[in-house]
Amino acid sequence: MVYELIGKRRKIGKNLHELAIGDSYQETRKVEDRDILLYLGLTDDANPLYIQHDYASQTPYKRPLVPPTMLIGIASSMISMHLPGPGCHILEQHLKYPNPLYHYSEIDIELEIIQINEEDSTIMIQVKGKNGDGTVLDGTFLVSPASKLESLTAQSLRNFN
Template identity: 25%
Template sequence: MAGLYLEEFSIGQVFKHEIRRTVLESDNMLFSSLTYNSAPIHIDHDYASKTEFGKPLMNSVFTLGLIIGLSVQDTTVGTTIGNLGFGEVTYPAPVFAGDTIRCETTVLEIRESKSRPTQGIVTFEHKGINQHGAAVCVAIRKALMMKKPLN
């Protein structure tokens, strides 16, 4: 199992996830279409060419999902019960087709569940970083995690 159990995390622990992903125009079009997001800033090159960015922005919800996805192999795959929610999510810099995104995760808080004795809650900060080293998405996430099995 690649994911970690509750007891294997420590506050301040940092994961520099190895997997990176170059985002494509087709990712943006497909994600925007699947989620019915018709904002022209994502899907209309002519419209976007007249904005301060000069080209379409990647859908921010896609970017959020990507950085979480990039983190799971090292942290939660197979050991998470589920997401409990997100705190603040910010987008300090835009993401464009052709950018390569990586993720760093920091463990902010760990606590045992008050109602589930075999589980606990880990608060993560996930930071998406582009190929230039600029943060493009920062998200606080709480995940319900399994404790190590007793046997």
């Protein structure tokens, strides 16, 4: 199904019956200063551990960290745009951050559907984020996939009955 958003045609993500356990999506991102500054500006977060190199150098981490909620945003965007895609809604999340992610790091994030619940029309997506230092994001998202929409043509034809 295709929908229009601000003059651009977009495809709706997969609905529950188009998904299978084991479906996955992977993406690699490099976190740059501009990304962190945009995030911190939007959230009004001024934690010196995220932005001040002098402060961070005196902590056990030694370097500024990427805010964990920024990792949630990256994973959430991957869910919204790719698996299951546009039209889905995240209902719940359970996440751990076993290792810190530092500025200028590359992170490989993989999503995988591990459970499909037809009763409540939800899927469970496992998320794993890794870089050279190990796992930096690990957990699950409970997601309501896009609803199966009826075509506008079918709706219009009913108006003539």
